[in-house]
Amino acid sequence: MESINGNSNQIDKTRESIKKLIEDYKIELETLSRMINIDYNWLKDYMDGKRNLNEFYSNAIDSIKNNKELVGNPKCPEPSSLSNKIYILSEGISSINEDERVKGIIDGLIIDFGIRYDTLAMYSGIVLEDVQNFMKDTNSITYENKYKLAVASLFLHFLVNGNKSALG
Structure with a gap:
């Protein structure tokens, strides 16, 4: 054995x-x-x-x-x-619930690449305060803005990590 x-x-x-x-x-x-x-x-x-x-x-x-x-x-x-x-x-x-997964991806983007909350807000099409609020309490923003933040964060994650499939 x-x-x-x-x-x-x-x-x-x-x-x-x-x-x-x-x-x-x-x-x-x-x-x-x-x-x-x-x-x-x-x-x-x-x-x-x-x-x-x-x-x-x-x-x-x-x-x-x-x-x-x-x-x-x-x-x-x-x-x-x-x-x-x-x-x-x-x-x-x-x-791991979905919101915690998104937070983990955002944390990785911040730690590994120095991406800022305001950058994520711009890519997501939401206001800076929504990103900050999401990171403090995931239930503090609308589902629509969670979705926008999640999609933008995932796309950035795949893009900066070299995953060509993120480009479509």
Whole structure:
């Protein structure tokens, strides 16, 4: 049985979560490989029990020691990335309400790119006070303005993170 630092239970949970995504959310393995940026063949082999998560850790450790990009598989994520993404896709999305998701995206735009509330207000076509109020209390603005803010924030998020599909 495979183990990561003696924790084979985490491996079982990761495989179980992937199975849940396939069965409950109807996400095909090829789609999942694109979503989490892992080579499809590696992921298929992992699900078939031919590969294990130790490879992620070995590649990461080798890369750190040799001060270079991940060795072996260029689509091999950092060690905790696979489990975190799989967990969020299978459990976490439904546990975070929509308003909190939008707030998280806005926080990311502010922290990562220095985008300001007044910039978001202009892109959203709403007043600055509505953005500020939303960030304090998500129920303090109209649904129409929430929608405008959410769409503008999501578009900016995808645009600045290089997702070409955001452009239509």
